[in-house]
Amino acid sequence: MTTDRSNRRDYNLRDWLSRLDATDRLAVIKPGAALKFELAAIANRLDGRQASYFPSPGGHDVAVVSGLISDRAWMAEALGLEEAELVPAFQDAVANPIPWVQVEQAPCQDVVHDDPDLTTLLPVPTHNEFDSGPYIAAGLAITKSTKTGAQNVSIHRLQVSGPKELGALLLPRHTLAFFEEVEKDGEDLDIAIVVGTSPATLLASQAVVPLGFDELEIAGALGGAALEVVKCVGSTICVPAAAEIVIEGRIAANARAMEGPFGEFPQYYGERAERHVIQVDRVTHRQNPIFHTIVGGGLEHLLLGAIPRESTILSTLQRNFNCVTNAVLTMGGIHRYHLVIQVEDPKPGEAKNILLAAFGAHYDIKQAIVVDSDVDIHDSDKVEWAVATRFQGDTDLVAVHNAQGSKLDPSTRDGVGSKLGYDATVPRDAPEFKYTTIRVPGEDDIDLDEKVASDTYLKDIREDF
Numbered sequence: 001m002t003t004d005r006s007n008r009r010d011y012n013l014r015d016w017l018s019r020l021d022a023t024d025r026l027a028v029i030k031p032g033a034a035l036k037f038e039l040a041a042i043a044n045r046l047d048g049r050q051a052s053y054f055p056s057p058g059g060h061d062v063a064v065v066s067g068l069i070s071d072r073a074w075m076a077e078a079l080g081l082e083e084a085e086l087v088p089a090f091q092d093a094v095a096n097p098i099p100w101v102q103v104e105q106a107p108c109q110d111v112v113h114d115d116p117d118l119t120t121l122l123p124v125p126t127h128n129e130f131d132s133g134p135y136i137a138a139g140l141a142i143t144k145s146t147k148t149g150a151q152n153v154s155i156h157r158l159q160v161s162g163p164k165e166l167g168a169l170l171l172p173r174h175t176l177a178f179f180e181e182v183e184k185d186g187e188d189l190d191i192a193i194v195v196g197t198s199p200a201t202l203l204a205s206q207a208v209v210p211l212g213f214d215e216l217e218i219a220g221a222l223g224g225a226a227l228e229v230v231k232c233v234g235s236t237i238c239v240p241a242a243a244e245i246v247i248e249g250r251i252a253a254n255a256r257a258m259e260g261p262f263g264e265f266p267q268y269y270g271e272r273a274e275r276h277v278i279q280v281d282r283v284t285h286r287q288n289p290i291f292h293t294i295v296g297g298g299l300e301h302l303l304l305g306a307i308p309r310e311s312t313i314l315s316t317l318q319r320n321f322n323c324v325t326n327a328v329l330t331m332g333g334i335h336r337y338h339l340v341i342q343v344e345d346p347k348p349g350e351a352k353n354i355l356l357a358a359f360g361a362h363y364d365i366k367q368a369i370v371v372d373s374d375v376d377i378h379d380s381d382k383v384e385w386a387v388a389t390r391f392q393g394d395t396d397l398v399a400v401h402n403a404q405g406s407k408l409d410p411s412t413r414d415g416v417g418s419k420l421g422y423d424a425t426v427p428r429d430a431p432e433f434k435y436t437t438i439r440v441p442g443e444d445d446i447d448l449d450e451k452v453a454s455d456t457y458l459k460d461i462r463e464d465f
């Protein structure tokens with residue numbers, strides 16, 4: 001499974017902004033939009049149509065951008081791909097990562113602040129109504145295992161708690177694993193938070209891959225060339241050289257503080273609780289840096305999770321089931337919880353096995369539907385039609401109760417809930433005509449311009465009405 005990378009185009013952030021601008025997809029916002037609510041309000045109103053660029057938000061001299069990638073087609077374009085190539089390209093990048101190359105000098109270290117005050121240095125916005133305050137929402141957190149030296153990249157919501165303090169939600173994944181390796185000995189863990197990277201790096205950061213995979217190597221493969229990185233000023237962590245802003249610090253051992261609430265992807269708030277604390281030592285940035293923010297619950301937030309998850313889920317399913325051709329996390333299921341799987345000629349009963357495997361592929365998945373190859377899985381009406389006409393609750397339903405789900409789904413019991421699977425494929429032993437879909441011969445070939453009457457002919461007809 002290798003993809004042709006010759007046409008690959010990895011836009012860096014600034015080139016991508018120029019591309020959006022040149023194609024009427026970048027709204028430049030007048031100076032003065034307030035960082036609290038107003039910036040997010042404008043970004044949300046433009047979400048999916050235009051990215052929003054604030055050259056001087058709230059009187060700040062650092063620009064903010066939001067909505068960089070709020071459509072699958074935009075993401076494909078930013079990587080020099082067709083939309084249908086996006087998930088296969090991500091699968092390929094995960095399977096064939098490209099090691100990064102280290103450079104000595106990098107734009108992201110043009111300016112160095114050794115005594116930064118996060119409350120004034122960066123234009124950090126407050127997004128949703130009950131957010132506890134300003135959040136760095138699009139920061140790529142890079143850490144390094146003290147055991148193996150492997151790096152990890154992930155995005156965590158980061159509350160600005162003080163001039164040099166961030167509150168972080170670390171889910172039980174890789175950043176937390178690296179931190180727990182050192183916290184037991186009372187040691188802090190170095191961290192770099194990178195704001196403003198290429199679309200490829202942003203997408204790669206969300207890869208659902210095992211511990212030990214460096215997502216920056218996936219970013220390189222996705223972009224078609226090794227990523228250039230530079231060593232942090234105060235640690236051995238390597239960060240993308242072309243990044244806009246790098247916040248260097250440490251996840252503090254034996255420190256916890258209140259964090260949240262924060263508006264999350266399910267369109268509800270992540271709750272306030274005792275969370276990890278990051279002490280900030282330094283901020284480096286480009287000349288005239290651009291601060292990227294992802295408004296919680298917006299299309300950019302949803303989409304960045306969707307593509308990498310679809311890729312991993314599809315790879316997992318395809319390892320065991322030859323008949324699986326495609327999978328999509330639907331928008332209605334906030335690109336996390338509801339999955340549609342397409343199959344080509346499954347064996348009797350196989351759809352049920354696929355459903356069970358889907359529940360194991362990612363704990364977030366709550367509902368999965370298997371459909372045949374004649375159903376467009378990107379069209380929710382077509383998927384619903386398949387359920388309406390090819391599914392019966394007594395024979396085609398798989399239900400698993402008291403399973404691990406998403407803690408951010410408010411209907412779960414602290415992340416424990418039910419999973420439902422629908423086999424909406426045509427039964428293999430059904431009489432053929434029973435499921436023959438209706439079709440008017442020649443419908444697709446009709447040239448309406450040729451068949452629909454012109455005005456002069458109509459005049460005569462209308463006199464007969």
Ligand SMILES: [Mn+2]
Pocket residue numbers: 152153154174209210211212213215
């Ligand atoms: Mn990881």
